[in-house]
Amino acid sequence: MAEIEFRRAIRDALDEELARDESVIFFGEDVAKAGGVFAVTPGLWEKYPDRVLDTPISELALAGAAFGSAVCGKRPVFEIMFGDFLPLTMDSLVNQSAKYWYISNEQASIPLVVRSAIGAGGRFGAIHSQTPISWFLGVPGLKIVCPATPADAKGLLKSAIRDPNPVLFLEHKRLYGLKGEVNGDLTPIGKGAVVREGDDITVVGAMKSVHDALAAAGKLVEHSVEAEVIDLRTLRPMDIDLVLESVAKTSRLVVVEEGPRTGGWAAEVVARVSEAALDQLDDIWRITTADAPIPYSPTLEDAFLPAPDVIVESILAHRRK
Amino acid sequence: MLGRTAVTRGSLSVADEVGLYLELYRRMVLIRQFEDLVNALFLQGQVHGTTHLCSGQEAVAVGVTSVLDPADRVAGTYRGHGHALALGLDPQRLLDELLGRETGICAGRAGSMNVVDLEHGLMGCFGIVGGSIAAATGAGLALRGTGNVAVAFFGDGATNQGYFFECLNFAKVMNLPVVYVCENNGYGEYTPFTAVTAGSIIARPLAMEIPSQTLDGNDLWVVRAAARQAVETARRGDGPSFIEALTYRFVGHSRSDPGKYRPEGELDRWRLKDPLAVGRRRLVEEHRVPESEVESIVEDVRTELDRVRQKGLAAPFPKPDASAREFKDG
Structure with a gap:
């Protein structure tokens, strides 16, 4: 194809x-x-x-x-x-x-x-x-x-x-x-997809963050972490059941959002999973951009975004907790 | 000449020109008495939230809609009871909506400011000032080349909104079949429009080379003639037109407004130009309709609305457990 x-x-x-x-x-x-x-x-x-x-x-x-x-x-x-x-x-x-x-x-x-x-x-x-x-x-x-x-x-x-x-x-x-x-099939609205399987932690993303999460997952293998990556694909309605299924297996969830921290969709995922599965969770958090305007200069903008290395570091830091 | 299209609109079915104007007069009377009824029911706590009455502006809605076809589309304002009734919405279903009853046109989901009645061509009444301009412009996009037209009703206040400038330009450059009807009642809420509007309203569409006219919005005959011209222009594929109908609301902006900002005597002067009085005079003097026949219209509407009132107050409220869905299944 x-x-x-x-x-x-x-x-x-x-x-x-x-x-x-x-x-x-x-x-x-x-x-x-x-x-x-x-x-x-x-x-x-x-x-x-x-x-x-x-x-x-x-x-x-x-x-x-x-x-x-x-x-x-x-x-x-x-x-x-x-x-x-x-x-x-x-x-x-x-x-x-x-x-x-x-x-x-x-x-x-x-x-x-x-x-x-x-x-x-x-x-x-x-x-x-x-x-x-x-x-x-x-x-x-x-x-x-x-x-x-x-x-x-x-x-x-x-x-x-x-x-x-x-x-x-x-x-x-x-x-x-x-x-x-591209095979031409319709993708249903409201359904996410598991794009990488793993048992140790669930990483949820959307759009470019899915690719950043996949790149991070590749690097995490060296640290003996197998990450499951979910592409939500639709944020309203949100396929929270898919996330809950994954979390039931991994007990850890990090949501990666390219967007400001306050009031973002990552907060909504964290809230819904916490409400539904608090007893299954060992850890849950968000990686987002800061509550600040996006800068222009390449050095500033690159540092602002949740790149793969940022995701890797965050996950390793949470593991060391 | 009797408009061929006029006799097919909603319950409008008449044999001749006098019959047509009698029916249009009846609609103006219906709107006036309906607004009086809403006012009374609001004071009794039966109509909730707020209401915006159009008493005094009846000739604009009735005159413009009298030249429309069933497949034309109309966007009204939050002062929209007149737009809905002029299009032929059953006053029972409108009152029931205002009373918050299950039998309302939108089953109590919409209320006074948001009425939708697609069966009679009413795309909606829009609670954001200028929203009707946007809605009708979109309808015009859909109706390109069909011979049907879209009409936007809006107030003078809306001519200072972004929607007004963007949509009139959009409709003109895309040659859309839209008739923009500004009901200039002199006030944007509590503020005289002259205090907040640079230049004249009509200069704005004219700058876009949109055919435009300012006219006496309290004279049904004048409104109807201008609307017919504008609608025919749109039907021919010659693009949008603009009508500024000068009128006056005999009541405050909304239920919380006693209208104290009006200069002394202004309301009385406009009362002399009451569209119902103008209509009655024309019917009697020019169309030789007996006074008694005009009076019987007033009485008939009173009797009808008394029935509507009683039935509305007896209608059931919607059940809170009726499950509202966020999305239509696809």
């Missing part, structure tokens, strides 16, 4: 869903004729000129257009170029889309997808590098999908477009060039 890049997997998912369903429309800033600033969506406008649209730089209007068109039977996918711009969409996403199914007494749901490039490590500075998950994690009615591999990027995006609910689909910028095999 041929390997393709993460960005190509996303493009293919959009292409296939646009072909499959006439109600799918895709729009955003520079996504059509230019093919996207991260070169994710080239060639789509040429194939679907009426349904792939360049828009003004108007995030409020984009989110509102997605909501309103979804009420009227479309399946809109719109791109917010950087996740840092998502606050501009929040009224429509949070107050309109996420609540519509409930407050309309289920007259209609809002099958929209908002795609957004997120994450640090690209020297983009404090306002083009954030991971905006904690801003949205506490919003009932909004799914949050976070792929780590090309296969899941494609499989989850196809699932997101077919999902009858609003979905926030996050793409880590450092993964766009990652290559992997």
